[in-house]
Amino acid sequence: MLNFPETVNEAVAGIRDGSTVMIGGFGNAGQPFELIDALMDCGARDLTVVNNNAGQGDQGLAVLIKEGRVKKMICSFPRQSDSWHFDAKFRAGEIELELVPQGNLAERIRAAGAGIGGFFTPTGYGTMLAEGKETRILDGRGQVFETAIHADVALIKALTADGKGNLVYRKTARNFGPIMAAAAKHTIVQVSRIVPTGDLDPETIVTPGIYVNSIVKVA
């Protein structure tokens, strides 16, 4: 059932130790900073986090990592000029990394939401990221078997929600939001606006409310 918590802290209160948490965003665009801060506050640990990166600077996901809340990262691009907290944990052997080509990451997340257990894709074929993975020739090309990535919780950011939980996004801040919303058992969304049901044009809704559990307005 859809609910509308008053605060981000209330929204994330149910996230438990050991959960797999998908966090939307690419760079700062679409990052649900307030929900990540609330996740920090709520104290959940031993998290597996799915995000394109592994935290930047001294905010958001980087703080979760620094504070030892994340036992494993599933991401495509952990190393950045300002990923020092991840870098330190990784070199210290205190965080596990599953490195996934970005398109495989997106497709594996999409697969979870779409009821696909696994798929074959040419991306990564013949590279060290396919080592130990099943391969076969399909459509005349070498392809690698990849499985769905499911999550307990998704934390995402959208622009506007209506009373049914339908969402629209803004520009490139859309990125992982729609597929993570579909892949998680419980999807929590921070939005800038909540409008009455019927105010969003049905042709333009990107994430139907069926994928959304909690919506919280962030100023």
Add this chain to the structure above:
Amino acid sequence: MLNFPETVNEAVAGIRDGSTVMIGGFGNAGQPFELIDALMDCGARDLTVVNNNAGQGDQGLAVLIKEGRVKKMICSFPRQSDSWHFDAKFRAGEIELELVPQGNLAERIRAAGAGIGGFFTPTGYGTMLAEGKETRILDGRGQVFETAIHADVALIKALTADGKGNLVYRKTARNFGPIMAAAAKHTIVQVSRIVPTGDLDPETIVTPGIYVNSIVKVA
């Protein structure tokens, strides 16, 4: 390169004998009737047609089938109260049928456009439509291996196109259009309106112009 033929006949002129042709539509909604009639006129034969159904009444795809242009149908729901032309050809052994659960049909079409060679899905597991197919247990469920369906040509219907080939659809007429546009080497679209580039809101475009080759306005 995108082009804007003056007529539907010009739009389909390049379709050759033996082509695999995807045709959009579910019921009459989204069916590109004018393009199908033009395909009839252009004389191409030995076609493999991918559509949800196998023609209804005495129009469109049903006529193509009646006239013996279709050697194989890939569809989910051929049998209808008014599918007499398909029924007759099928009983006479003059047309081949690949029957695919509708979700597998949609997902296999989507896979072709998305660079996925094949995937595992629970749909059909343990049924006669999975006979002879590879299966495995994934996410704790029996799943069946299905491969991408590629096409030479897609014939679809949209509401509006802009000068870059971007498309929007109308209500449930959207159905197979977007995924067929992506799965075919050459996508031909009939639209009700062509508007100047920039007139469609970038947030609401359903099929980006990269998937479109020819756009023809139909009155």
Add this chain to the structure above:
Amino acid sequence: MSIQSNGQAGIHAGIHAGIQTSDKPLGRDDLARLVARDITSGSFVNLGIGQPTLVSNYLEPEQNITLHTENGMLGMGPEATGGQIDGDLINAGKIPVTELPGASYFHHADSFAIMRGGHLDICVLGAFQVSATGDLANWHTGAPDAIPAVGGAMDLATGAKDVFVMMTLLTREGVSKLVETCTYPLTGVGCVTRIYTDKAVFLTGPDGVQVRETFGCTLEELQAMVPVPLTAASAAGT
């Protein structure tokens, strides 16, 4: 567990004082009303073509049910009439329908992702046969000259969290459609969770086939019609 009729007339009284909640078999509309009332408020539901479509007539606005149609829509409203009819707005049965506030449209792969990804709370389907373990047969008679057509039946049967079947318990020839093992080709394996029939509501699951309520017959009379072992469900099991 004692099995007895409470002798109450009319349909289901909402209290499981006895397992027989109607003194006669339910008609199609009464059955649709019963299914509608059993749908948890706030659910996302897909109603199959034919008899299941009747359920939409009995959903109350307060239930806040969102209907999905496989051809690309959530928030489907009632059948369209008169000037509402729009050829671009149809349901899976190709019947013109309407759009409710909060509706959304999407393409076929996205629509089936909703079904296949386990996001629908309930789908309601017709059936030729249902087995004691919840196998469903509803797409093909298996007759050698039949032209098969499957549509979205397998995706719904496999994908929805709960699969409710609506059917008459017996064929015109008086043979039970609830069977030990389906003889018709399967639509899905072990997928049905409830069976709503004119004579009884059955729950299928790990505990075998349980009878929630009967209409116009006792459990003993029902057992005589059905070739699988039946037990009465506890009220908690509903």
Add this chain to the structure above:
Amino acid sequence: MSIQSNGQAGIHAGIHAGIQTSDKPLGRDDLARLVARDITSGSFVNLGIGQPTLVSNYLEPEQNITLHTENGMLGMGPEATGGQIDGDLINAGKIPVTELPGASYFHHADSFAIMRGGHLDICVLGAFQVSATGDLANWHTGAPDAIPAVGGAMDLATGAKDVFVMMTLLTREGVSKLVETCTYPLTGVGCVTRIYTDKAVFLTGPDGVQVRETFGCTLEELQAMVPVPLTAASAAGT
């Protein structure tokens, strides 16, 4: 085929009278201008982070090129400046960009479907090494203490119809990055079709490595720097 310099100053004259089309190595901007001019009009193109991004500065409006960015956009315009800067509108390098008329936005799976489904005409990528058979290494130095990061490189390398590499031909230590076999971990196998370097443009394919033009060196001088057999490309091969 005779290999000789035509002694012409400046960059590529557009006519392959001789294979040496510049009397000195090309700078990054000249190379970007050359790549830009080689992109067929009407193409859909993805420009990788770093040096390839420079190409966008030299695309002419008449070329009608549509730029894709992996984070969910077609129709990307130039880098945003001043009041144009919008944190919700960035490119793959996380730099604020602008939107051109006819742009569209989509989610990450749809964006990578464009890349992986073979819909991009060209992607332009940087490289650590390219092999004689078009293998690409551009994501990982293979150093044991390096933290790996792959991003969308493998999807682009595997998915685009043509993969152009832009790089200096030699490392700072003077070692050729065009190699017989890559020693760095691969990004993609046999995917590169052209290599644009400061010293030459190479075509890779079934006929081995062909040199389309050289900058500030003869083919013989180039061959002395590169450990794979080179042949001059015919003009038709460009």
